[in-house]
Amino acid sequence: MAKKKARRQPAAAPEAAPDAAQLTAQDHKTLDALREMADGVVDAAGRSRPPHLDIPSRSLSNVRYNKAKRFIEMGRGTNRRELFNLSQAKSYMQTMLVGSGCKQLIQQGKTTSIRGLYYLLKHTIEGTREETFDDQADCDPIIEDVEVTLNALREELHVYASNRGSMVGNVVVNDSGDEIDCSRMGSGGYTIPSIVEPEVIRFVKVEADFVLHVEKDTVWRRFNEDKFWRKHNCILTHGQGQPPRGVRRMLHRLHHEHHLPVYCLLDNDPWGYYIYSVIKQGSINLAYESRRMAIPGARYLGLRSKDFERCSLSPSVTIKLNDNDIKRIKQIRNYPWFENKPAWKKELELMLRNGFKLEVEALISKDISYVTEQYVPARLQDEDFLD
């Protein structure tokens, strides 16, 4: 064992490392959970029982919409994974391996990407021709298994997703010791990091009245250029399409810790509605993270199917719905969280009747700054949102 480690991990033996990183309270909590997972093996061995893990099931049948909490959450179903079961031995080993990799990361005070964790753990199992993981797709679900088993966010396991999305506006954050005034970030803005947990990002001053989240960086740029956030005292974010985890978590923290309303300006198409649904209710795939990601109080500010008439848009700027769009609209219509929402029903019906979709950029046909100077201010003033 020692020999194998020597080849694989020259800087290993973190347990004994004299330069052990400063651990946060959260790190200690996560390490405790990881140790508990490992203790289960020792315990089972001591009692001559086959070691196993009970992993909460991430299948669709174990996911439900919680009407009281107003987000998607996991049920109590679990799947047992056993070491002494030929069909489960490998994934059991992989689960423990991911656990040990995360332990190493936390103890070293370092973080890595899912790609990095994969490389950290990938090796040929000694005395065999078997790889611990054949490829990334082999590793990703195991990372999710560990998250859900330990009830820890991926970020708490020191694994990060991509840095994507930017923020400007009347908010000052302390990011890893640096104070960043998002009202002084020029045209580029502050890149929202993948890990925005309180250990890394602390809010120093939040003077904004609300958050406006837009879908695309190109639209965000229009709002920033027009200094919309200054005129309306808000925070402006985007997530380059489907917002990555860091952006969702940032919105969640601003909403829950600082009670800021979150308004979403997205395209009038099934993809825009899906993005909204994920921001608001969470996603089916990551249902176990809804508690810290979903924002049931988020509001949909636009674009709406009725905007074609309301804003007197030209037929030139409409985009015909394709078969896939129509299928997606019908799926979304059946989401349980839209069940008692007549306004959404009406919206989706109208989109089907229109037979077209509208991008936020279509408003440019009125004027370059129509969206920042007329459309959004009017929606805000009339409180004309979808819930």
Next chain:
Amino acid sequence: MAKKKARRQPAAAPEAAPDAAQLTAQDHKTLDALREMADGVVDAAGRSRPPHLDIPSRSLSNVRYNKAKRFIEMGRGTNRRELFNLSQAKSYMQTMLVGSGCKQLIQQGKTTSIRGLYYLLKHTIEGTREETFDDQADCDPIIEDVEVTLNALREELHVYASNRGSMVGNVVVNDSGDEIDCSRMGSGGYTIPSIVEPEVIRFVKVEADFVLHVEKDTVWRRFNEDKFWRKHNCILTHGQGQPPRGVRRMLHRLHHEHHLPVYCLLDNDPWGYYIYSVIKQGSINLAYESRRMAIPGARYLGLRSKDFERCSLSPSVTIKLNDNDIKRIKQIRNYPWFENKPAWKKELELMLRNGFKLEVEALISKDISYVTEQYVPARLQDEDFLD
């Protein structure tokens, strides 16, 4: 004409607008070029000649590698586009339309995306059922035509690409009036905007010794977390894969205006080599922008095919070359700019002989921080680069 404008552009008539934006010297230069393009029509009409435009050809046959300048540039070939030619009338109209859209943007002091420009100009031609543009793909090459005809960067026409890529390190910039100290940007960093021309971004203080450009944001994060840029007094950038125009232009300005060496840390695969080639020599598609984008002095710092042995990597972390990789390697080997570069020839031969590629993240199998603490410092110390 006036009537049509009234419907299409409620905020139009920018010529007479009392709140005309403050134009920069560059804006005046670009406007002059746009006016000259329009004057050609008037002139031709005055002389009863058919109006035409001579548009530099962007075809492969008009692109060549300039050995003296060490980048890809366009030749002198042009294509004539005539109004009174049935097969060219529409693209002639589209070219003038894009010109007028850019003129409007500049005069309003606003910028937009290529998607925004498309929506700004899209409408049904009066008295017909013909659209000015059927879709975005119809508009994009016309934007490039206008760029190349006017010899203006897209950014100078007030059209931007996506905001992608981040920067940290020992550099202070003034972005649209805000002073941004990139050594105080926490874990997220400063988002490199799409437009980094001197009118928007001014360098206040450049104390770094060099720029390290890495391919992926996840690798960038490792370098930032390890405060590599502080230890080695550098600037750290990434472009999320193939760097967008803003990132290339930022590197170009740091290299040419501040004489900073630019080192590239990319994957040891055909895609990584292609990214390097674009940063260094420019791309065939955007050959007309090489002058302000290409960095012939950029150096390739790694990963290298010999790293498998040099770093004693495990076969587990290699990725087998597929047929497409092999085809691409052979193409790259024939790039004229690699012709007199025996080190590159050797590198590409070894990659073919290895039969595998290596991602930067593969170094994590040695240690999480092997890349920041050993690999890159060793390359820098030994000046072990590919040119």
